[in-house]
Amino acid sequence: MDMIKKIKGFADLLPPVSNAYAFMEQTATRVFSLYGYDELRLPVLERTELFARGIGEETDVVQKEMYTFPDRKGRSLTLRPEATAGAVRAYIENKLYADAGSVTKLYAYGPMFRYERPQKGRMRQFHQIDVEAFGSSAAILDAEVILMLGHFLTEIGLNKLSFEINSLGCRECRPVYLKTLADFLATLPEDELCEDCRRRKSSNPLRVLDCKVPRCKELTENAPQLSEHCCPDCKDHFAAVLDPVNAAGLTYTINPRLVRGLDYYTRTTFEVVSGDIGSQSSVAGGGRYDGLISALDGPDLPGVGFACGMERLALLLAERIPPKPDFFFVVLDGTGLSTSLELAQSLRRAGLSGVTALEAKSAKSQFRQADKANARFCLILGQSECESRTVTVKNMENGQQETIPMADLADYMNAR
Structure with a gap:
């Protein structure tokens, strides 16, 4: 009889790697509490509709990557592929918005699930540290979230990382840009684009800018830039985000191609990347999602947050000396x-x-x-x-x- 082995894309986290995960979680709890965040523990299983509506029907996550199956009553359920949609569902369902004018600050960590090709730093069961702040559209909250992420990464000993920041515009100005971008993409030779970009250019044109295939990057090098199509309010908001970030001395670059992979992002978006872990270089990312709460039948309230990929952070922590017992x-x-x-x-x-x-x-x-x-x-x-x-x-x-x-x-x- 064959020995039962783990499923492809799933891993046993053994010492000292598991110690690195515990270290990250303990540090996150300590650092985030300094900024007024409380822990949220979310279920790993949700109704499929939550992710289809929250993440976006046309995203790669929903189209190709989710673990979805019917339960015994025929209801479609999905193992969570990310945490933000679940956090928004919990915020709405438990009426955490009832205290009008307040900001709800939450963090969570745990396993997520996506059916992808397993590779270094990317597994089918992976782990994230997630942060969400609901209830304020203030640019200074975006800045604080970015600085808190930098604080956390510094506390776990990672100082050689690069921040990239961009603005995706709002619900008013972005549709105009998407039409301009779609017109540009329609001029490209379709047979030279990768299969994903051929599909995305009509269904989700922003994602074409995020493609890592060299030929696709070359073809879209002169694509119209979002920053040139942002409305005055979005430009003012972005400047108000960068002012306190600059004052705090955080080093970053503005990346006009940074669009993230999920439909719910608006205005501020950011990523943290490393050059030391191969092609899967992003170790953390997030941004603002002002329409997501209302899209999931909650009040029209804004939100901002980020997630850290713990597998990728663990690769960077591999050289840390494990703590010695006293x-x-x-x-x-x-x-x-x-x-x-x-x-x-x-x-x-x-x-x-x-x-x-x-x-x-x-x-x-x-x-x-x-x-x-x-x-x-x-x-x-x-x-x-x-x-x-x-x-x-x-x-x-x-x-x-x-x-x-x-x-x-x-x-x-x-x-x-």
Whole structure:
């Protein structure tokens, strides 16, 4: 009988990779809370209509990539391919807009699902950190969201990333641009465009500008630019976004071809890219979506947010040294096992991390385990230590040893 294996495009997240995910989630919780965001936990399964209406019927996500199936009552359900539509549904269904004039700030993280060709940094089950702010059209909120994303990326140790920003116009000025763009695309030699662009040029012309196929990029090099067709209000809004971003010293480029892959974006859009992870270079992105809430039968309220791809961030974090445990208890006498556990608990309550021996093996084998765990200190308990209520502390970096009273152990360790 064949061994059952994981599904193609799905991965087991094992240490140390899983530690990187936990680190990102913990850092996101800490950083986002500084800006007034609360956690939202969303279901992974939603009605298909939510994504068809929210993301856009003509997007690649809805057309080709969703895991959709009927339940036992024949209702069409979909594993979530992204988080924003679900967050908007939760915002509307739970009437979080009831406090008029307030801004609702939420973040979430977890698995998403898209049927794509698995490759480096792109899996069929992938993970995102998602941020949404509902209820304000203020440009300064866009700027704060961008700066918060930069703050988070800096906190996880990623400083060599590039921000790209653009404005997609609004519901009033963008249709005029789309007509101009569609007229331009109609002049291109169809047989030289990729299959996706041949379909998109009539159904979703903006996405043609985002194509990564070299020939398509070459053919659209002189396409009309959105910035030249934005209305005065959109131009003022974009300038008001960039002013505080500039004042904060965030480095970015304006990318007129940055359109994102989902239909709901309006005005501000942005991406963070890396040159160190291959073709899937985008590690985070987002923007404003002022018509999405009303499109899903909610009030006509604006929103802005972003998502980070955790698989791609994890690739960039691969070189980070995993955190060392502070201590490893080496127990040389079986009578010391209970004492080591008691002491370990007191050290953990004092904020120190570490492990204890589960049985009194030879000192050599336990020191080998401590080396493997990369522990900073070995705490040695033999018969003499147990009788004298002391612990021998060995610094694993320099080999120095000291004998410390058990009662002083937490203070001693924290001081180091």
